[in-house]
Amino acid sequence: MKRRKKLTNHTTLAVRFHLPTFITLTVITLVPLIYALRLSFYDFKLSDAGSKDRFVGLKNYVHLFHDADFFNSAGKTFIFMFFAVIFEVIIGILLALALNSIPKVKRLFTSMTLIPMMVAPLVIGLMFSFYTNPQLGLYTWIVQTLHLPLPTNLTGDSFHAMVIVVIMDVWEWAPYMGLVFLAGLQSIDGEYYEAARVDGANSRQIFRTITLPLMRPVMTVAILLRAMETFKEFDKPYILTGGGPGNATEVIDLYTYRQAFVQFKFSYASAICIILFIVLFTFGMIYQRVTMGGGRD
Amino acid sequence: MKAWAKKIFSIALIAAMALTLVACGGGSSSDGGEGGGEGAKKYAGTTLYMIAEQQTPTESLKKQLGDFEELTGIKVELEMAPFDDVVQKETLAFESKSGAYDIVAAPYQFLGNLVENEYIQPLEPFMEDESLAVIEDYDESDLIEGMWKASGEWKDKIYGVPANSCIMFMAYRQDLFDNEDEKAAFKDKYGYELAVPTDWDQYRDIAEFFTRKKGDKLAGETLDKDMYGVSIMGKRHDAATCEWLNYAWSFGGGVFDDEGNIAINNDKSVKALEYWKDLTQFAPPGVTSVTWDEQTTQIQQGIAAMAIAFNDCAPAYEDPDGSVVAGKMGYAKLPVKEKDAAHYGAWSYFIPTDSKNPEAAYVFLEWFNTPKVQKQIAIDGGFPNLTSVYEDPELDKIPYWEASKEVYAISTTRPRIPEWNSMNEALMLQLSNVLSGKAEPKEGLDAVAKEYEKLLDGQLPITYQ
Numbered sequence: 001m002k003r004r005k006k007l008t009n010h011t012t013l014a015v016r017f018h019l020p021t022f023i024t025l026t027v028i029t030l031v032p033l034i035y036a037l038r039l040s041f042y043d044f045k046l047s048d049a050g051s052k053d054r055f056v057g058l059k060n061y062v063h064l065f066h067d068a069d070f071f072n073s074a075g076k077t078f079i080f081m082f083f084a085v086i087f088e089v090i091i092g093i094l095l096a097l098a099l100n101s102i103p104k105v106k107r108l109f110t111s112m113t114l115i116p117m118m119v120a121p122l123v124i125g126l127m128f129s130f131y132t133n134p135q136l137g138l139y140t141w142i143v144q145t146l147h148l149p150l151p152t153n154l155t156g157d158s159f160h161a162m163v164i165v166v167i168m169d170v171w172e173w174a175p176y177m178g179l180v181f182l183a184g185l186q187s188i189d190g191e192y193y194e195a196a197r198v199d200g201a202n203s204r205q206i207f208r209t210i211t212l213p214l215m216r217p218v219m220t221v222a223i224l225l226r227a228m229e230t231f232k233e234f235d236k237p238y239i240l241t242g243g244g245p246g247n248a249t250e251v252i253d254l255y256t257y258r259q260a261f262v263q264f265k266f267s268y269a270s271a272i273c274i275i276l277f278i279v280l281f282t283f284g285m286i287y288q289r290v291t292m293g294g295g296r297d
Numbered sequence: 298m299k300a301w302a303k304k305i306f307s308i309a310l311i312a313a314m315a316l317t318l319v320a321c322g323g324g325s326s327s328d329g330g331e332g333g334g335e336g337a338k339k340y341a342g343t344t345l346y347m348i349a350e351q352q353t354p355t356e357s358l359k360k361q362l363g364d365f366e367e368l369t370g371i372k373v374e375l376e377m378a379p380f381d382d383v384v385q386k387e388t389l390a391f392e393s394k395s396g397a398y399d400i401v402a403a404p405y406q407f408l409g410n411l412v413e414n415e416y417i418q419p420l421e422p423f424m425e426d427e428s429l430a431v432i433e434d435y436d437e438s439d440l441i442e443g444m445w446k447a448s449g450e451w452k453d454k455i456y457g458v459p460a461n462s463c464i465m466f467m468a469y470r471q472d473l474f475d476n477e478d479e480k481a482a483f484k485d486k487y488g489y490e491l492a493v494p495t496d497w498d499q500y501r502d503i504a505e506f507f508t509r510k511k512g513d514k515l516a517g518e519t520l521d522k523d524m525y526g527v528s529i530m531g532k533r534h535d536a537a538t539c540e541w542l543n544y545a546w547s548f549g550g551g552v553f554d555d556e557g558n559i560a561i562n563n564d565k566s567v568k569a570l571e572y573w574k575d576l577t578q579f580a581p582p583g584v585t586s587v588t589w590d591e592q593t594t595q596i597q598q599g600i601a602a603m604a605i606a607f608n609d610c611a612p613a614y615e616d617p618d619g620s621v622v623a624g625k626m627g628y629a630k631l632p633v634k635e636k637d638a639a640h641y642g643a644w645s646y647f648i649p650t651d652s653k654n655p656e657a658a659y660v661f662l663e664w665f666n667t668p669k670v671q672k673q674i675a676i677d678g679g680f681p682n683l684t685s686v687y688e689d690p691e692l693d694k695i696p697y698w699e700a701s702k703e704v705y706a707i708s709t710t711r712p713r714i715p716e717w718n719s720m721n722e723a724l725m726l727q728l729s730n731v732l733s734g735k736a737e738p739k740e741g742l743d744a745v746a747k748e749y750e751k752l753l754d755g756q757l758p759i760t761y762q
Contacts, residue, residue, distance in 0.1 A: 046388060046392065046410070046414065048715065129586075133583070134581065134582045134583030134586070135581055135582075135583070135594075135595065135598070135600065136594070136598075152582060152583075153582040153583045155583065155585065155586040156582065156583050156584065156585045156586060156733060157733060157734070158733065158735065241586070242532060242533055242534065243533065244532060244533040244585055244586070244729050244733070245533065245585040245586075245729050245730070245732070245733035245735070246533065246726060246727075246729045246730035246733055246735045246736075247533075247726060247730075248733075248735075258722065261381075261385050261388075262381075262718070262722060263718060263719045263722055264388060264718065265719075
């Protein structure tokens with residue numbers, strides 16, 4: 001009897017503990033999601049009185065697949081995601097190796113690398129916009145004073161605008177990757193290295209055959225996380241380029257924002273969000289498989 | 298070692314989580330006070346909630362709110378936010394019918410949208426209500442009629458009063474235009490006198506003439522940085538639309554023709570865009586990231602000899618603390634091709650349909666349009682709504698005053714139809730594409746026209762805008 005009571009107590013306790021989280025999540029994510037889903041089947045535009053209750057079925061989704069601007073922004077997002085994540089991984093690894101080999105005050109340097117992450121993305125956008133300003137920016141001044149063969153009007157042409165948007169993200173997030181990789185590095189058992197050294201392996205071989213393979217799980221997780229985050233990029237390009245010139249840096253969240261809050265086409269923007277949700281959900285599933293036992297079961 | 302690693306990993310995770318958390322702002326509520334007295338004090342004890350753009354005239358208004366409270370006993374909670382945020386906040390408040398605001402500021406091009414959606418209420422019932430005429434100095438006939446119509450009237454009903462009105466005119470470096478060496482050099486090169494340009498060909502010549510490299514001479518002094526003929530606002534932003542429409546109107550093009558059909562891609566509009574694009578070679582690099590803020594900086598730094606600018610930026614040019622050209626500027630109406638053009642831009646104050654204190658809000662609008670308030674706004678760097686304040690001789694010493702007066706009289710508004718917002722989006726995108734070389738002027742404007750046909754499907758010709 002006594003034992004049974006204890007068990008039910010455990011269950012109620014568990015329910016009680018989970019309930020607040022469950023309710024909060026339902027209210028702040030599930031409800032808006034369902035509302036957005038509903039909205040995406042309507043034709044709700046603020047510029048059009050009475051459009052709120054106009055049911056149009058899948059029209060928004062059909063329109064989406066004929067919308068060149070949507071595909072443009074999807075393309076820009078993938079370009080941005082690809083290059084940002086690649087450079088973050090490369091710089092992250094180098095940073096992790098460097099931090100790992102610092103003999104003293106490792107803690108201080110590790111904390112210092114956290115600084116870019118602590119800056120609000122909006123502030124980073126502003127920082128870079130001052131930095132690269134074609135007349136007043138420090139970058140412009142350096143290029144002109146040293147007569148470097150570099151362009152100064154970065155946000156004025158499509159290619160360089162994308163480059164600078166990628167650089168902003170790398171600047172912000174490479175240190176984070178460095179930290180995650182550092183954690184990965186330090187969790188590798190030192191015995192492997194000793195054994196390799198006894199067998200006469202040089203450091204490059206050790207890196208290729210021991211460090212990289214053992215780091216793979218950590219790297220996969222980090223890459224997936226960053227890929228999801230870069231997919232949702234908004235603040236920095238919004239401030240620096242506003243998606244321009246033209247729509248050269250209009251990533252998908254900027255496009256959605258413009259549809260919803262500049263053009264006030266709420267239904268259409270909701271339809272885009274639903275598509276984004278599906279994409280991110282897929283990422284999330286992969287992420288879960290990777291973290292929860294490699295998906296072998 | 299492993300514990301160390303775990304620690305770092307968890308710090309990194311927590312940091313990442315902390316960064317993803319988004320804080321949500323709370324709304325505001327309105328508490329309605331009952332009538333507290335006679336005359337101006339009729340609505341004493343009421344609190345009005347107001348939202349407006351963060352601008353010099355709004356700051357000036359904020360300073361004077363104490364006077365209003367003293368006079369009427371009505372407290373005004375004024376919330377200020379940047380352009381985009383104001384419109385978004387209002388839209389959300391209207392849509393959620395929260396009654397969060399009693400007075401809202403909105404750019405006049407949203408007027409059609411606001412009225413058709415019944416977000417704002419007509420002012421006539423208040424204007425006709427004798428019991429609301431409690432502000433002694435208020436005289437309806439003193440409001441500049443054209444300005445009032447443009448910013449507040451929709452289909453024969455008045456919905457708002459003008460606020461923060463501004464106009465686009467030409468700002469130029471008077472000191473350079475007056476310099477004898479420059480005058481002689483200009484005449485040598487172009488065969489006519491250097492003077493304030495009255496047509497666009499002269500404007501281009503002068504822009505070309507004043508574009509110099511670092512190390513060249515300008516007005517007898519060696520330049521320590523590059524100098525440019527013009528400053529151009531070419532960011533994918535409302536600023537680009539505002540500037541380009543001047544050229545388009547002046548060249549005889551525009552958004553619609555006289556019959557209300559799409560004129561955005563006719564020959565004249567295309568010519569205007571070709572002209573503008575050509576002009577960018579004389580502007581500081583990075584034209585496609587310039588809005589009125591950057592343009593103001595370029596002029597303040599003295600690196601642009603001329604600009605088509607909003608007159609509410611002029612106080613910043615004349616501010617000796619932030620500008621090297623204070624006292625050296627001249628102002629005039631824009632050059633002309635086929636006709637005069639000057640883009641009128643304004644915010645208006647409206648009373649939302651769901652306002653909890655519309656009467657008190659109307660009393661505020663009356664007070665806002667009294668000479669004392671408007672004059673203070675003008676002194677602080679804004680522009681008034683009242684004829685009497687414009688005529689006030691005390692204000693004539695403001696350097697940009699004379700030109701502003703002249704230009705207001707010939708100003709034109711952009712369309713105010715509900716679709717304008719989406720139309721403007723399409724236009725901004727293509728203007729930016731053209732200026733950054735991604736599209737040819739004709740190609741870009743054709744794309745805009747195509748988008749307009751889609752947006753205005755079944756409504757053409759547009760007879761009321």
